[in-house]
Amino acid sequence: MARILIPLANGSEELEAVTLIDLLRRAGFDVVTAGLVPGPVRCSRGTMLLPDQTLDEAEGGDYDLMVLPGGLPGADHLNADPRIHRLLKKLSEQGRFVGAICAAPKVLADAGLLKGRKATSFPGVLEGMELGDDTTLTAETVQRDGNVITSRGPGTAMDFALALIELLAGPEKRREVEVPLQRPGGRQA
Template identity: 45%
Template sequence: MTKVLIPLAEGFEEIEAITNIDILRRAGLEVETASLGGLAVTGGHDIIIKADKRIDEVNSEDLVGIVLPGGMPGAANLRDDSRVISLIQELAGKEALIAAICAAPIVLEGAGVINNRVATSYPGFEQELESCNYLQDRVVVDGNIITGRGPGVAVEFALKLVDYLVGSKKVEELKATMLTNF
């Protein structure tokens, strides 16, 4: 089975985390969540999610990608964690999927993986994304790097991840069963 990691840091955006977990699992992918500290992680709107494991327990060899939810201070907490940065750099070296939505592209900037790539983020974070070619599109795909604007594009973003990892046929199946039209 194909395993995707979604790290959860205190202050993460709940819509972005849960939507990606749900849609990737609907697509038949194995999704593993990992916390930076204890297993109970509180999102930016005080919703507590129990992570599957701690980031130190993640086996990067099992991963085909990483998806970073935004939210603040969640994205800053991910960016400031050397374990997350090292994991992103390792996965980027293997051309694995590297995805970030909302404020989380700042983590990709911190990891140095979006240099001269196209990317997007939540409005206002573009000044922190100095190394990329910034776009204001809802979802931006540049090879193995996928970025999205924010909570309102979470479903569209997750479907792009499915398209990248599984293919357009699965996306069309999901769109039909989920009654979505983009």
């Protein structure tokens, strides 16, 4: 069973965070949510989430995927935390997966993980950064390049989570999770 770390910061986008947590748990993965500081996290629209543990407690764990929800100022808080950069680089060096949605791909960029890769984000987030000529920005709903997976925003959160399920457990597991959701245009039985 895959083990996944989802860090949460004040100002994270709740639609993205909850969608990722919910669908990845429906797939049977061991999902660990970790707050940058102890206690509840107030998301970008005021929703309160209670992480499973603190990032200090989660930092020593072994993960197959670390995925960052976007939202502002949540993505900025994640980006300012050296533990996040350290974990992202560690997982990437181990060949594990790292992912980010909405404004959070800028965290991957600042950690140096988008060099020579294709990536997507909320419009305007990555375009204003100095990424170098070897980074290709796309408008794809979900963009995978090697062990890095990025997505556009709240409206793509379900597609992103389902792509992560397929990546970690294959198309049958994705179908098992997606069919009961009754998504218009989604995979059906």
